[in-house]
Amino acid sequence: MINRLLALWPHPAMLRTLTIRYAVLGVLQGGMLLGLIPLLQALLQSPPDLNLAARWTGIIAVLGVAYLGALWWAKSLGYRIAHLIMRDLQHGLGRHLLTLPLGWFVGDRAGRTARTVAQSTPSAASIVSHVWPELVQSIATPLTVVAGVFLIDWRMGLAFLVTLPAAMVILRWSAPIVRETQVVMDDASSEAAGRAIEFAQAQPVLRATGRAQEGFAPMERALDQQRVAFRAALNRHTMPQIAYIAVVQVGFTIVLVSGALLALAGELSLAETIALLVLAARFVEPLAQVGNLFGTIRVAEVAIDRVAEVLDAAPLPEPAQPKPSGDSTVEFDNVTFGYGGRPVLNDFGIRVPAGTMTALVGPSGSGKTTVLRLICRFWDVNGGSVRVGGVDVRELTTDSLMSQLAIVFQDTYLFDGTLAENLRLAAPDATDDELADAAAASRLDEVVARMPDGWDTRVGEGGLSLSGGERQRVAIARALLKEAPIVLLDEATAALDPENDAAVTAGLTALTSRGRTVVVIAHRLTTIEQADQIVVIDGGRTAEVGSHDELMARGATYARFYRERLTAASWQVGGR
Ligand SMILES: Nc1ncnc2c1ncn2[C@@H]1O[C@H](COP(=O)(O)OP(=O)(O)OP(=O)(O)O)[C@@H](O)[C@H]1O
Numbered sequence: 001m002i003n004r005l006l007a008l009w010p011h012p013a014m015l016r017t018l019t020i021r022y023a024v025l026g027v028l029q030g031g032m033l034l035g036l037i038p039l040l041q042a043l044l045q046s047p048p049d050l051n052l053a054a055r056w057t058g059i060i061a062v063l064g065v066a067y068l069g070a071l072w073w074a075k076s077l078g079y080r081i082a083h084l085i086m087r088d089l090q091h092g093l094g095r096h097l098l099t100l101p102l103g104w105f106v107g108d109r110a111g112r113t114a115r116t117v118a119q120s121t122p123s124a125a126s127i128v129s130h131v132w133p134e135l136v137q138s139i140a141t142p143l144t145v146v147a148g149v150f151l152i153d154w155r156m157g158l159a160f161l162v163t164l165p166a167a168m169v170i171l172r173w174s175a176p177i178v179r180e181t182q183v184v185m186d187d188a189s190s191e192a193a194g195r196a197i198e199f200a201q202a203q204p205v206l207r208a209t210g211r212a213q214e215g216f217a218p219m220e221r222a223l224d225q226q227r228v229a230f231r232a233a234l235n236r237h238t239m240p241q242i243a244y245i246a247v248v249q250v251g252f253t254i255v256l257v258s259g260a261l262l263a264l265a266g267e268l269s270l271a272e273t274i275a276l277l278v279l280a281a282r283f284v285e286p287l288a289q290v291g292n293l294f295g296t297i298r299v300a301e302v303a304i305d306r307v308a309e310v311l312d313a314a315p316l317p318e319p320a321q322p323k324p325s326g327d328s329t330v331e332f333d334n335v336t337f338g339y340g341g342r343p344v345l346n347d348f349g350i351r352v353p354a355g356t357m358t359a360l361v362g363p364s365g366s367g368k369t370t371v372l373r374l375i376c377r378f379w380d381v382n383g384g385s386v387r388v389g390g391v392d393v394r395e396l397t398t399d400s401l402m403s404q405l406a407i408v409f410q411d412t413y414l415f416d417g418t419l420a421e422n423l424r425l426a427a428p429d430a431t432d433d434e435l436a437d438a439a440a441a442s443r444l445d446e447v448v449a450r451m452p453d454g455w456d457t458r459v460g461e462g463g464l465s466l467s468g469g470e471r472q473r474v475a476i477a478r479a480l481l482k483e484a485p486i487v488l489l490d491e492a493t494a495a496l497d498p499e500n501d502a503a504v505t506a507g508l509t510a511l512t513s514r515g516r517t518v519v520v521i522a523h524r525l526t527t528i529e530q531a532d533q534i535v536v537i538d539g540g541r542t543a544e545v546g547s548h549d550e551l552m553a554r555g556a557t558y559a560r561f562y563r564e565r566l567t568a569a570s571w572q573v574g575g576r
Contacts, residue, residue: 001300001301002015004308005127005128007308008124009088011084014081017077018074018077018133019132021070022133022137022140024070024074025070025071025137025140026136026137026139028070029067029140029141029144030141030142030144030145030147032063032064032067033141033148033279034144035060035063036278037276038056038275039053039057039060039275040274040275041269041271041272044270044271074133078133082125082126082128085121085125086121086122086125089307090117090121093113093116093117093307094117096313096315097113097310099316100313100314101316101378102377102378103379111194112190115190116310120306121303124304124307126300130296131300135290135297138286138287138289139290142160142164142287143164145160145282149276149279153267153272156255159255160255160280163247163250163252163255163287164287167247167251167287170247171290173243174241177237177240179298179302181236181237182302188226189226191222191225192225192226195219196219241291248284251284251287252280256277259277259280316398319394319395319397322396322400324391324400325389325400326388326389326390326391327390327485328354328355328404328485328516328517329352329354329387330351330517330519331350331387332345332350332374332386332387333349333385333386334383335383335384335386336381336383337374339379344370345367345370345374345540348384348541349542350371350545352517353517354485355512355515355516356518356533357508357512357517358533359521359527359533359535360372360521360537361528361536361537362543366537366539367537367540368537371519371537372407372488374393375393375488375519376401376402376405376407377398377401389404403484404484405484405487406426406482406486406487406516407488407489408472408476408479408487411471412474414474416458417458418456418457418458419444419448419451419454419474420456422459423444426479426481430481435481437480438477438478441477442474442476442477442510443502443503444470444473444476444477446499446503447473447474459474467500469503470500473504476489476504476507476508476511479511480510485516485517486516487516487518488518488519488520489518490521491504491521491522491524491527501524504524505530508520512530528562532547534558536557536558543556544557546558548562
């Protein structure tokens, strides 16, 4: 546990100091317990030696005061180190997350990362504030007691000692079991939490389809699995727990029987025997404590593993000798790419000249979103190259690439701030006039005018107090404000109401008329007709490229799509 922690937080000297302080604490506690022996001897001999008893009471009291002082001395250091660990791990995670490819965040990673930062770092820090100190103390106290008992009577010392190795064997045996079950319970909890979030988000769909009452099968399955995992884990925990308690109790019995036999044989005085038995009862306490701690240690280890998993994720390689960016042409040259083993893009090639608009169309799953992600370098290609301004994106620094791109994805995420703050994320120094200009071009000004507090209206977490179309207007306004030469846009697939539809068209017109290079996954007929070039993607390849008129004249895939969609009530080229 400590080695794993040190691998993430390499400050062994501080942990050594902490260990010494808690060991001193354990020794002081053991000393107080040992002080009971002469105290009881003085009281139980006939006649009782009250002077001696008073002297030992004084010594125990001094040890008690020293113990309290040492407790403050050790705890304050433990809390300080825990604070440093939490701060360093959270900062380290934050810095590392910034270097990871954006593709790393796709899927359920966002939720897991939130858990790691918010829950696993305090859990890892609790190792030094609670787990390790208690463990050190729980070992130092019994060892001090055993050493003291050896000095009084070596046979009783052996009787005390015999429990320790047996307890260690049981703990070693149970450690992997506890750890394994902890991982299973943790995974089951993550899955159940994920499904519960999905259930909440799917409420509109479930209610619209009349299935809200029946519940939601994936969540029910996940909750069932969680219950089964918890029951199985608790069952597996039971055996090691019983075995450990048995060892401690058997050890206690051995001490009792040995004490009784030695007393009967006249080898121990009555006072010594009673004192040793009192000590045996107190001796068992810290040992039982160690048994409980091992479960907590495994929980902390799982937390460390989760932090390490994020910190071990490979950062996006930055070029050793970055090249300066060129113009805003975007090119795919014989690009091959797949997620895992399955190829998605095969020998894919397109050229988007600077200052023009290209619409990507094609059936669902053909690879349109993947094309946009590769331009942003969410992932690196397996073959060929993606070039921006004539330079391979792998030869541009992330900052330089990102400064050239504005991204408008379907589900625009807005921060829980005001409309103005959300827009200024793209350009913190933008003047009010620039804000107003971007808003007018994307028709966000209409939304601002409708809102009670205008630009100061709070949009709620994720921008949920705005409609999907309104959020996309904010994203387009951001793209206009950012002054990035290339805009990547994934149009909302849901049919927009006429007002939002007109706003997106106006935003696109503004972007192209201001010389931006626009690559758009197009779902609306108006967008496709607006484009300088249409790229039809099918099966990860470029099936057709040309203007609307050229492709219609060819009468192949695009023309077929177009006619189908035109006749459909809700026209969507994406095949949805
Ligand atoms: N993160 C991912 N991990 C694994 N496979 C993925 C991932 N993202 C996409 N895919 C797969 O890659 C293929 C292409 O997906 P992509 O999202 O690029 O298609 P698309 O044309 O944009 O589809 P749609 O129009 O439905 O959004 C699909 O088969 C999809 O299942």
